[in-house]
Amino acid sequence: MQKKLFAELGLAPEILKAIERMGFEEASPIQSAAIPILLEGADVVGQSQTGSGKTAAFGIPAIQAVDPDLRAPQVLILCPTRELAVQVGCVLQGSVCESRHLGGPLRNGAKPSGNAKKS
Numbered sequence: 212m213q214k215k216l217f218a219e220l221g222l223a224p225e226i227l228k229a230i231e232r233m234g235f236e237e238a239s240p241i242q243s244a245a246i247p248i249l250l251e252g253a254d255v256v257g258q259s260q261t262g263s264g265k266t267a268a269f270g271i272p273a274i275q276a277v278d279p280d281l282r283a284p285q286v287l288i289l290c291p292t293r294e295l296a297v298q299v300g301c302v303l304q305g306s307v308c309e310s311r312h313l314g315g316p317l318r319n320g321a322k323p324s325g326n327a328k329k330s
Contacts, residue, residue: 215243221250223275229307230271239264246272270303 217230217238238246241259248255249272259265273286288303290296 213243214238214240217242220246222246222271226271226275226307229309233305233307239268241265242268242271245269249273250275266299266302267307270299271307274303274307 214237216236217227218236220238220243222230239259240263241257242264245255245257245268249269255269257265257268259268270288273288277285288299290299
């Protein structure tokens with residue numbers, strides 16, 4: 212997979228500005244491959260190493276697809292672990308969401324209580 216500049220991926224200007232404010236110019240290989248396809252509305256299955264930018268690769272197109280004037284849930288991201296849910300929330304609830312004046316709750320599983328069974 213070849214790297215591209217975020218400006219070459221078809222992202223909205225306000226999202227590009229948010230990405231630039233975060234200090235990024237060049238997309239990772241997974242981002243370069245997935246973002247244009249996801250922006251077209253197609254489904255994508257991607258596999259890449261930890262820390263390679265998968266959250267942004269899938270999350271940025273989801274955020275761009277949201278209509279800020281429609282006051283209803285439009286994106287649901289499910290994560291298999293509480294830790295991953297927190298990580299995804301931190302990445303997506305930052306500058307990218309703010310650039311589109313979006314907000315929403317981050318819900319994740321509860322901490323195990325004393326009554327929970329440990330395996």
